Amino acid sequence: MVPQKTASEVKRLAESVGYVDCGIASTEPFTEFAKTIDCRKEQFPEAAPEYERLRSRAFPREKNPWAGSIVVCVRWYGKYRIPEGISPGIGRNYLFDRRNKDCPENDMPRRMKAGLRKLGLRVRRGGVPDRRAAVRAGVARFGRNNFVYTKEHGSWINIESWLIDKKLPADEPDSTPLCPDSCRLCIDACPSGALQGPFCMRWDRCVAYLTYAAPEPVDDRLWRTMGRWVYGCDDCQLACPLNRGKWRPEEPACWLENIAPFLSNEALATMDEETYRTVVHPAFWYIPPDNVERWRRNAARAAGIRPEQAGRQSG
Numbered sequence: 289m290v291p292q293k294t295a296s297e298v299k300r301l302a303e304s305v306g307y308v309d310c311g312i313a314s315t316e317p318f319t320e321f322a323k324t325i326d327c328r329k330e331q332f333p334e335a336a337p338e339y340e341r342l343r344s345r346a347f348p349r350e351k352n353p354w355a356g357s358i359v360v361c362v363r364w365y366g367k368y369r370i371p372e373g374i375s376p377g378i379g380r381n382y383l384f385d386r387r388n389k390d391c392p393e394n395d396m397p398r399r400m401k402a403g404l405r406k407l408g409l410r411v412r413r414g415g416v417p418d419r420r421a422a423v424r425a426g427v428a429r430f431g432r433n434n435f436v437y438t439k440e441h442g443s444w445i446n447i448e449s450w451l452i453d454k455k456l457p458a459d460e461p462d463s464t465p466l467c468p469d470s471c472r473l474c475i476d477a478c479p480s481g482a483l484q485g486p487f488c489m490r491w492d493r494c495v496a497y498l499t500y501a502a503p504e505p506v507d508d509r510l511w512r513t514m515g516r517w518v519y520g521c522d523d524c525q526l527a528c529p530l531n532r533g534k535w536r537p538e539e540p541a542c543w544l545e546n547i548a549p550f551l552s553n554e555a556l557a558t559m560d561e562e563t564y565r566t567v568v569h570p571a572f573w574y575i576p577p578d579n580v581e582r583w584r585r586n587a588a589r590a591a592g593i594r595p596e597q598a599g600r601q602s603g
């Protein structure tokens with residue numbers, strides 16, 4: 289098959305799987321990404337091994353010398369209705385995580401991979417910095433909050449990438465700046481100061497990280513900035529004018545409707561271990577199954593219960 293025809297077939301396949309956009313990028317090194325990672329390693333030496341793992345994605349052909357192109361797909365989750373009663377402190381990306389086995393979109397990557405193989409391509413999932421690859425493939429652009437955006441879907445998207453062995457004609461990136469010159473609404477909206485400036489985020493202060501991954505107890509000053517957030521944080525996306533009208537809840541989220549009664553702030557603040565292990569953890573798995581306390585404390589704070597009443601250990 290000639291490369292142009294294969295590229296068209298790949299894009300048709302992505303559409304049939306349910307992705308809202310698909311682009312092709314070259315496998316050239318992502319040198320800017322490598323530089324950013326090197327800076328972060330200096331800033332946060334304690335996270336050096338994690339950064340080193342990420343850095344290898346900047347050079348896709350080092351581990352995959354056979355790779356000829358990157359296929360980049362966009363999944364839009366801003367189409368789902370948030371079931372009534374669910375805590376507004378659960379980040380939308382986590383609510384509609386395709387990796388949840390009950391989500392009807394769970395098997396999109398598997399179907400995409402199988403389809404690419406059917407087209408006679410050698411395939412490997414991932415292995416690249418997804419957001420940078422999306423920009424290079426012309427399907428998204430970076431906002432100053434470090435999220436990538438499409439014109440149609442805002443930042444309520446996930447990027448998924450595959451390396452393939454064939455060199456296909458690459459799509460053109462859109463190099464026009466995305467954000468209006470004077471806008472800094474996302475930076476001003478960041479409750480913890482994690483978003484320190486345009487494109488500059490301190491992950492160790494990000495409320496999302498603080499809710500589910502930071503060592504406990506969370507520093508008191510940071511804890512006080514976490515406000516209504518229970519699991520994740522969307523403040524820098526909710527404040528963004530580019531997201532206006534981009535959440536268009538057209539489809540029910542059936543798999544969440546069943547468990548919605550367990551996901552209010554009040555229910556989460558008092559849930560027992562069994563409910564956590566069997567109902568909540570299968571859908572939101574970043575907090576270990578033996579740490580129901582973390583959920584309870586986060587939900588109690590969000591519900592406005594004083595920390596000592598919620599059993600929070602002081603930092």
Ligand code: SF4
Nearest residue numbers: 478494495521523524
């Ligand atoms: S997710 Fe929340 S805490 Fe993290 S950078 Fe965005 S607004 Fe700040």
Ligand code: SF4
Nearest residue numbers: 431432467471474528
């Ligand atoms: S809030 Fe403004 S600066 Fe931030 S990403 Fe949106 S448009 Fe860009």
